[in-house]
Amino acid sequence: MRYLILFFIGALLSSSLTAQSLSPLTVEKIMRDPKWMGTQPGTPQWDINGSTVYFTWNPDNNTSDSIYYITAGNKTPVKATPQEKTNILYASAVTYNTKRTAYVYVKDGDIFYTTLKPARTLRITQTADWESNPGFYFNDSRIVYSRSQNLYAWDISTGTTEQLTEIKTEGSTAPAAAPPMGRGAGGGGRGGQGAGNQNTNKQDEWLKNDQLFLFEVLRQRDDNRKERERYNKSVEQPAKRGIQLQGKTLRGLNLSPDGRFVSYILSPQPAASSVSTFVPDYVTASGYTTNIPSRTKVGSVQTPNEFYIYDRTLDTIYSFSTDSIPGILDAPDYAKDYPALFKKKPENRKLNWGSANWSPDGKYATIQIRALDNKDKWIMGWDAATKKLTLVNRERNEAWIGGPGGWRSGGWIDPVTTWYQSEESGYAHIYTFNFNTGKKTQLTNGNYEVQDAQLSNNNQYFYITTNEVHPGEKHFYRLHIASGKKERITIMEGANNVTLSPDEKQIAFLYSTPTQPWELYIQANQPGAKPQQITFKARSAEFNSYAWRQPDVISFTAADGAQVYARVYKPANPHPGKPAVLFVHGAGYLQNAHKWWSSYFREYMFNNLLADAGYYVMDIDYRGSAGYGRDWRTGIYRHMGGKDLSDHVDAVKYMTQNFGVNPKNIGIYGGSYGGFISLMALFTEPEVFKSGAALRPVTDWANYNHGYTANILNEPAQDSIAYKRSSPIYFAGGLKGNLLMCHGVVDDNVHYQDVVKLSQKLIELGKDNWELASYPVESHGFVEPSSWTDEYKRILKLFETTLKN
Structure with a gap:
């Protein structure tokens, strides 16, 4: 009888779960605060002894994550107390000496020194200033650290402290921030004036002319903008006791292991003609509209930086001419499209220098250099004996340099062998270079x-x-x-x-x-x-009550023969109209047709909802996505909305041929770059895509930031062809299907201005099959569940009312 009762209870539970799994998903359910799904651990870190692993976790669904840990003797996670968190010393936070018998670290802005045998910790600074970036130098006899822009050395044997550098700020408009020692960033400064600045540059002139071309309402206004800076070569000069900033910002202060040389970077003040944008915020606590400071636009003046090495023994500064850098005069291939712009005598291209990466004995240094036109990356080697630069590696890409490890500076395997990463073979791989033999090895x-x-x-x-x-x-x-x-x-x-x-x-x-x-x-x-699993709460009981689909990861052949990887969600009961939807991931250079948990978890759930409603859903890693090597990454160069869009058209053909979807009932949706592709799909392939939802989309690439856009499309004033064939606003007249646009009003990434401009263009074109939903308190990544819910209810309504004929 007891077993019969247990069987009966088990049957009831099974029936209940089945009923739950068959109950329909709703937008309201899946767009709640993600805590309902479960809690995932994050950022695991080992302690200094390798006996404890700390990680962030929130199994109690508190306001924010807490720190948990496991030990060698107890694999059950324990929540760290406030005192325990204060005393954590992560392995990643310490720097060892050469023999790994001692290490240094920073705590509360002071430097601590620990020896292993005997086990002893000594606090070597206790000041109001913040010390940082400690390391062992002078054959491990001294600990060098940064304080207030200067380097100091503490002698381990005597306990005395010596100031190694004297940074002189005469002429500076403001003191620079304390620079990092070691692998500091070498990028030039950027920024600019407010919108009322009267200084001009070529990009602003181009942008204004572009606006006049686009909008009738703006054609009555006129203004001009122009101005550029040229790189100023420097030569070897006496140091005059110390490092002169000359009104520039100091970065990448880096000492050679033997303590003789100090490398550093000077970045000029931001160009006065670089105009920063702002984002109006309408829903504020004060009741007044406020302006949120934001970025410059693509084409803003980019200022090259300058690289120096200071010889402490000779009190001499060495600077470097760019004349000897191979290919310094090379023009980009796209120059042939603009003979008038590139007809003058070639000049040395503008560069950004990275920090020096010193060999273990200080006899050599490698410096990574990037061309501001994004076409070249050089690794140059500096010989401390001859004071000369030699080429270690040049990587040229007529599109742009990038990929995994693309800007990683590498390191040293031994005193004469350096290593780095490069995409020169077509995929990101590891290479070495031997300074004695000059041999490069993959x-x-x-x-x-x-x-x-x-x-x-x-x-x-x-x-x-x-x-x-x-x-x-x-x-x-x-x-x-x-x-x-x-x-x-x-x-x-x-x-x-x-x-x-x-x-x-x-x-x-x-x-x-x-x-x-x-x-x-x-x-x-x-x-x-x-492997031993430690946590088990990433899926809650409620999340487990639904039978989530395992999407098929497949590949299909594009029109040009390339293999495109995709995720496919198949409906158990296809709708009679055989509709299909393509989801387009954002970021461009991102991967989503993979075998791990997607950062687009909301879209993953929504795609399950669509499949339940009878749609076939496909999510592809189109041209430009991450994970597939150099040629795939750069396949969108000078034409966004080219091969990345044609891959989606080919995806539709694949679904038509293999799943029998109705080619007349195809929808598309995505956010950010995915929103951009959705617009291009409806504007330039209106016979393929019947309906689309463009979320926070770029509508005009001339409005976007420099770092991302100039890589792919160059600069608008120099390559207007690329911008005009890549920006949806120029193709808005092609809209025939049904368009939904959704955008956060305080989006500081893709500005709300983009969707406003496109709305004006659609109004002028007399289009009436579109709508715009604005979200007044949302930035680029929505935060409020109510906003997510409203947005995706609109997307679902769009597809349900237009694709199920």
């Missing part, structure tokens, strides 16, 4: 990407993460440098984001699949080792 090779690389403590191995198994998987390997032998450490299909223990004997990693959000695991750092 350590990894194949049609896959090395997405992360870390040198082992003994410099005999690399620990790398690649997508060699499948473009949609991430696995962790140990690569033996001398033999080239590679061992795979992780085994589970999906993504494995690994954090290595300080002794390299264990790994902690976050793991996920398309249907399983991230959970924390721990494992021995050996091939074939069994």
Whole structure:
């Protein structure tokens, strides 16, 4: 009888779960605060001893995450107390000496020194100033750190402190922020004046003319803008006791290990003609409209920086002419489209220098240099004996330099061998260069990407993460440098984001699949080792009550023969009208047709909802997406809305041929770059796409920021062809289908101005099959569940009323 009762209860529970799983998803359900889904751990970090793993977690659904930890003896997560959090010393926060017998770190703005045998910790600074970036120098005899823009050395044997640099700020308009020592960023400063600034540049003149061309309402207004800066070469000069800032900003202060040389970067003040934008905020506590300061637009004047090395022994500063850099005069290929612009005598291109990366003995340094036109990256080597620069590697790309590790400066395997990453083979791989022989060696090779690389403590191995198994998987390997032998450490299909223990004997990693959000695991750092799951709460009971689809990860052949990877959601009961929807991921350079948990989890749930409603749904990694190498990444160069859009057209053909979808009932939706593609789809392929939802879309690339846009389309004043064939606003007349636009009013990324301009254009064109939904309190990434709900109810209504004929 007891077993009969248990069976009966089990049947009831099973029936209840089945009923829940069959109950329909609703937009209201899936767009709630994501806490309803479960709680995922984040940012695992090892302590200095390698015995404890700390991570963020929120199993109690508090306002914010807390710090939890596990130990070697207790794998059950424990919440850290406030006192325990104060005393955490992460392995990533310390710097060891050469023999790894002592380390230094920063705590509360002061420098601490710890020896392992005997175990002793000494506080070596206690000041009101903030000290930072400590390290061992002078053959490990001194600890050098930064304070108020200068470098100081504390002698371990005597306890005395010496000031190593004297930064002189005469002529500075304001003191520079305390610079980092080590791998500091070398980018030039950017910024600008308010909207009322009367200074002009070519970009603003182009932009104004473009607006006059676009809008009848603006054609009655006229103004001119122009002005450029030229790079000023410098030569070797006496230091006059110290480093003169000359009104510029100091960055990347970096001492050679022997303490003789100090490398640094000077960035000019932002160009006065660079006009910053602002975003009006209408819903404010004061009741007044306020302006939120924002970025400049693409084409704003970019100021090159300057690189110097200061010889402390000779009190001499060395600066570097760019004349000897290979290809410094090379014009971009697109110059042939603008003979008038490029007819004058070539000049040295403007550059940004990165920080020096010193060899262990200080005899050499490598400096990574980037052309401001984004076409070249050089690694130059500096010989401390001859004071000369030599070429280590030049990577040229007529589109733009990038990819995994594209701007990683690499490091040193031994005193004469440096390593770096490059896409020169077509995929991001690891290379070495020997300063004695001049030989370059490629350590990894194949049609896959090395997405992360870390040198082992003994410099005999690399620990790398690649997508060699499948473009949609991430696995962790140990690569033996001398033999080239590679061992795979992780085994589970999906993504494995690994954090290595300080002794390299264990790994902690976050793991996920398309249907399983991230959970924390721990494992021995050996091939074939069994992973142990630590957390189990990424999926709540309510989330588990629905049978979420495992999307098929497939590939299909595009019109030009390329293989396009995709996720496919198939309906159990297709609607008689056989409708289909394409979801377009944002960011452009991002991957979503993969085998791990998507950052687009709301869209993942919405795609399940669409499949329940009878739609086929496909989500593709179109041209320009991450994970597929250099040529895929740059396939959108000078024509956004070209191959990235044609890949979606080919996706429709694939669904028509393989799933029998009705080519007359095709919808498309996406946000940011996905919104841009949705607009281009409706404007330039109106016979393919019947309806679309463009969320926070770029409508005119001349409105977007410089760092992203200039890579792909160059600058508007120099390559107007690229902008006019890539911006939806020029093709708005092609709209035939049904368009929904949604945009946050306080979007400081893709400004609300974009959708306002396009609305005006659609009004002037007399289009009436479109609508705009504005969200007054939302920026680019929506925060309020009510906004997400309203937005996706509108998207669902659009598809339900237009695609089910």
